[in-house]
Amino acid sequence: MPETTAKYLNMLALLLALLIVVFIIDFIVRKILLSVFTTFSKRTETNFDDILVQNKLPRNIAHIIPLLIVLEFIPIVFADFDYFENIVEKSLQVFAIILTLWIVRSLLNSVHDYLQMLPRFSDKPLKSYIQVFMIFAWAIGILSAFAIVTGIPFLKFLTGLGAASAVILLIFKDTILGFVASIQVSINNMVHIGDWITFEKYGADGDVIEISLATVKVQNFDKTITTIPTYALISDSFKNWRGMVNSDGRRIKRALNIKQNSVKYLKTEEVDNLKNIGLIKAYLIKRQSDIDEYNSKKNIDKSLLLNGRNLTNLGVFRKYIEEYLKHHSAINKDMMIMTRQLAPTSQGIPLEIYAFSSDKRWENYEYIMADIFDHAIAAVPYFDLEIFELPSNSSFLNN
Structure with a gap:
């Protein structure tokens, strides 16, 4: 070889x-x-x-x-x-x-x-x-x-x-x-894994499941995954719901639009009828007494309701909703409870409910809010008020 x-x-x-x-x-x-x-x-x-x-x-x-x-x-x-x-x-x-x-x-x-x-x-x-x-x-x-x-x-x-x-x-x-x-x-404590964030620019609305060097992964509530560049968290605006989760309640902020031409002064007999509503009976008695005393002292001519001081159906309804919220079992009584009137618009007078639910879980929160507005909408006619609504096909057919 x-x-x-x-x-x-x-x-x-x-x-x-x-x-x-x-x-x-x-x-x-x-x-x-x-x-x-x-x-x-x-x-x-x-x-x-x-x-x-x-x-x-x-x-x-x-x-x-x-x-x-x-x-x-x-x-x-x-x-x-x-x-x-x-x-x-x-x-x-x-x-x-x-x-x-x-x-x-x-x-x-x-x-x-x-x-x-x-x-x-x-x-x-x-x-x-x-x-x-x-x-x-x-x-x-x-x-x-x-x-x-x-x-x-x-x-x-x-x-x-x-x-x-x-x-x-x-x-x-x-x-x-x-x-x-x-x-x-990390230093500014902006986002943690598990935080619920809303990032409209990238269509993200859900929980953060991963934070890496290049991307942040968000699992949306429909179980889809949205990937966001990490540097977008400091260059763009997004909403972190951690403050709400860590707080004692979740905010309810929604309004009913009341038709302006349904607002009126209440006559004495109308006030007496509303005294049958338990939540505002004490309020109406005291308020009516104060108004009558004022008008009597000032010698107000009450032949015209416009004169002097009067109760309005919208004002009494506003007080009723406020009392209803204070007695609602799912509302946190230690946080702000308010029913306020916003500026009138072409679609009526917005009457806004501002309160916080004790249960912050999304499903329960939606149920609580729906329950409150179911009651509020059904209560509107008892105060001779109307909710503004654009005409539908059935409205024209009835006419």
Whole structure:
């Protein structure tokens, strides 16, 4: 056999034997580490070790020993082929860098998953910080790999990239903006995971489920997912409902439009009829007494209702709604309760209810608000008032 052929066959035989041994060792070490981690995790109270297994940290660490063995025996396998030896050694060194990054990523992901289970950190954007760290780690790893392949010292290679810094900044513009935004969001306590936010520009209305370096994921109430750029949280306006959730009540702020021509002064007999309404009986008695006393002292001519002081059906209705809210079981009595009259419009006089429901859950809140307005709408005719409503087809047919 020619000497050259013998050398190639020798190299292939040694390489094959090395690969078989390395795969066997890798399999054995991986099984041992997984068994050790699994056994250890069952005996400990913390679930951090379980999370390490889930994020494949033992599997990645198991590759270290086979890699060291290969690096040790490569000079023997390629003893007659210096060129191949150099290429394989550089390839293994690059793989060593990648393996180190895998181990770091698995460890950081495990720390993230563990901290997210703790109440203190469950609403913190930890993922964005881990992503920032991994970007720098991958950048250093890639530069180190290039330095190994080209044979240029790392510091010298890094210095040569100074001229390309403008291009790098342009490429990583969104990443840099996201990093700065995530820091500001965290420092200013603007958004937490679990917050209900409304972001009209992006059509988001739901709970924040993830805050990362580049994006914020919002699960809308229809279960769709809206992705928002992280830097949009500091560059655009959005509504965070956390204040309402943490408060003692959820605001009810809605108005009834009363027809202006249905508003009138109340005659004595009309006031007497309204005294049958329990919630305002005491109010009407006292108010009517004060009005009669005033008009008597001032010698007011009451042949015309316009003269002197009078009660109006709108004013009495407003007082009735206010008393109704104060006696409603679902309204928080420690927060503001008000029924106010807004400026008249072309669609009548808005009579606004302003109060806070004790139950802040969306479904219950809507039920409470509907219950209040069901009652208010049904009560309007008892005060000789009318609700403004644009004509419908049936209105013209009846006429």
